[in-house]
């Protein structure tokens with residue numbers, strides 16, 4: 001898939017130019033080997049879960065980029081691969097102008113200071129046998145940033161900034177509530193003063209009141225600490241409130257990207273439209289559209305041919321949907337808005353006149369399209 005996100009020298013000299021690019025992935029892939037038994041190695045090829053399959057994503061300084069999609073579409077794997085918690089299978093990750101996909105040793109350690117990951121479950125980043133104060137202060141020691149009383153003071157100050165009490169420095173993780181733990185998780189991520197933080201469903205385990213508090217805190221910290229965020233979520237209401245731009249993922253690929261306004265006001269991909277219809281407050285605004293999206297996401301090991309969404313697509317056109325992977329194209333008149341879909345390539349008139357084939361006709365097209373007999 002292609003991207004139109006580019007930085008030219010003239011842009012950099014222009015005061016109205018967008019902020020500098022902090023992170024860019026190009027053709028990023030992460031496959032997991034599924035079978036690694038002796039028989040598989042001797043007799044056949046190892047099957048792979050194509051969790052992330054050629055993703056281009058750009059994050060500019062100071063912005064929040066959302067990654068949305070149903071469960072299993074590859075959001076967490078993308079987040080972990082672009083922060084080098086996972087090694088990419090292919091493609092590149094450029095952070096602050098440097099290719100980091102090949103980093104190891106000292107370079108990788110230095111990167112860890114600048115790029116942080118906040119998990120849905122903050123316990124994942126905390127040692128249950130250590131006080132939360134010790135866990136939050138640990139990166140200061142690992143990266144030789146501060147020790148002794150300076151370390152204690154830094155951790156205590158950050159705790160207060162997160163809305164925690166100094167007395168809670170000595171608490172063990174099991175002694176704190178979910179909301180307090182997520183604040184500790186934020187403190188642990190911010191203690192090294194990173195440039196980029198990836199949030200993986202940071203509030204989905206919390207009740208609605210706590211969600212709002214933590215989201216407000218995340219929002220405030222961005223300005224105070226000059227941070228860029230990648231915000232992974234399946235909750236479109238949350239994403240809408242915190243993100244500047246959004247990438248919609250389906251079966252390991254980005255199928256649409258644009259500003260939050262573009263995606264919510266002018267969604268182009270049938271998958272994005274279906275996702276939006278599943279959000280009650282948004283559905284009211286799109287009530288003229290078709291009904292809920294049927295079915296579930298495909299196998300990540302053997303995804304459908306052509307457009308991976310075609311078996312579930314309410315706008316299915318013809319054999320192209322089955323045999324040709326759609327290119328990522330700019331949406332006319334909507335700068336920075338891109339979509340990968342054959343239906344979105346049609347003129348407005350053709351789209352309006354289009355009636356998707358159903359029943360036997362569709363089955364025939366799918367069979368012929370997949371076998372190339374069309």
Ligand SMILES: Nc1ncnc2c1ncn2[C@@H]1O[C@H](COP(=O)(O)OP(=O)(O)OP(=O)(O)O)[C@@H](O)[C@H]1O
Pocket residue numbers: 032049050051069070071072073074075076077078234300
């Ligand atoms: N370590 C792993 N080994 C094998 N397969 C994996 C691994 N991690 C993820 N997967 C698979 O990769 C695909 C993408 O998973 P991933 O967790 O990235 O999706 P997700 O969109 O974040 O889902 P969720 O919202 O449920 O967390 C899924 O099919 C998943 O089962």
